[in-house]
Amino acid sequence: MALIVQKYGGSSVADTDSIKRVAKRVVETEKKGNKVAVVVSAMGDTTDDLIDQALSIDSNPPEREMDMLMTAGERISMSLLAMAIHAEGSRAHSFTGQQAGFFTDARYGAAHIKAVKPDRVKNALALGDIAIVAGFQGINAKGDATTLGRGGSDTSAVALAVALGADICEIYTDVDGIFTADPRIVPAARRIPVIDYDSILEMASCGSKVLALRCVEYAQRFNMPLHVRSSFSHRPGTLVVPEGVDPRTLPNID
Numbered sequence: 021m022a023l024i025v026q027k028y029g030g031s032s033v034a035d036t037d038s039i040k041r042v043a044k045r046v047v048e049t050e051k052k053g054n055k056v057a058v059v060v061s062a063m064g065d066t067t068d069d070l071i072d073q074a075l076s077i078d079s080n081p082p083e084r085e086m087d088m089l090m091t092a093g094e095r096i097s098m099s100l101l102a103m104a105i106h107a108e109g110s111r112a113h114s115f116t117g118q119q120a121g122f123f124t125d126a127r128y129g130a131a132h133i134k135a136v137k138p139d140r141v142k143n144a145l146a147l148g149d150i151a152i153v154a155g156f157q158g159i160n161a162k163g164d165a166t167t168l169g170r171g172g173s174d175t176s177a178v179a180l181a182v183a184l185g186a187d188i189c190e191i192y193t194d195v196d197g198i199f200t201a202d203p204r205i206v207p208a209a210r211r212i213p214v215i216d217y218d219s220i221l222e223m224a225s226c227g228s229k230v231l232a233l234r235c236v237e238y239a240q241r242f243n244m245p246l247h248v249r250s251s252f253s254h255r256p257g258t259l260v261v262p263e264g265v266d267p268r269t270l271p272n273i274d
């Protein structure tokens with residue numbers, strides 16, 4: 021039995037039909053005999069919409085209130101996904117960043133993770149539940165909600181995978197993995213089947229926005245393998261593996 025962390029980005033949970041589709045995929049992974057913890061982003065453009073709403077009210081909103089607002093997006097998707105999994109006949113339990121034990125520094129809007137103590141997530145998994153965690157958020161020493169910076173759910177997923185001792189962190193998106201260039205802009209771009217952390221970091225520093233830079237650095241520091249793949253297909257994606265690891269030994273790659 022493997023312990024798998026799956027992260028679904030906003031493009032994979034854009035509407036309620038997509039959330040139902042993701043729920044099926046999560047349950048499918050569980051039914052194969054794995055323990056599954058899921059990190060979820062806000063639905064579609066929710067985060068941008070929340071920012072626009074805030075700015076239409078106050079052109080210079082307090083940072084604390086902005087973070088309070090932005091964490092709401094992931095809370096909507098985590099609870100809807102838990103319901104969709106329940107409707108599929110499996111048990112799921114959702115957790116905010118705070119409930120999942122994500123402790124950060126005080127930098128609102130760009131907080132850094134200081135520690136992850138996912139006791140409640142571990143308990144849920146031990147009881148046989150699927151754990152759903154709101155990405156992109158944590159709590160500071162004052163007990164206030166913080167956000168990790170745009171695209172921060174990737175980092176949440178890797179940090180959770182490390183804290184749980186997961187076998188792999190799967191990052192689900194709307195393309196079949198990491199390509200030599202953005203496949204939406206460069207149709208001739210080729211999927212990269214296996215890559216190392218340094219090469220991804222190089223791509224990210226050259227402007228490729230496929231994975232958040234901090235997420236890759238975190239994965240490299242803790243040798244956490246990543247599988248970037250599409251939530252819309254079962255085609256193989258891109259495996260990001262530590263040196264010396266045979267990618268064929270990783271779980272759930274078919």
Ligand SMILES: Nc1ncnc2c1ncn2[C@@H]1O[C@H](COP(=O)(O)OP(=O)(O)O)[C@@H](O)[C@H]1O
Pocket residue numbers: 028029030031032192193194195197198199200201202203204228229230
């Ligand atoms: N080198 C690349 N390989 C794959 N996708 C890329 C690359 N560079 C940019 N992208 C873009 O990244 C998008 C996925 O990122 P994003 O929209 O943030 O997804 P999510 O909502 O899943 O977090 C893809 O639709 C693709 O257009």
Ligand SMILES: N[C@@H](CC(=O)OP(=O)(O)O)C(=O)O
Pocket residue numbers: 028029030031061062067068093155156169170171172173174
């Ligand atoms: N919802 C946040 C966090 C995030 O990581 O989203 P996504 O996984 O959709 O890039 C954002 O839009 O920045």
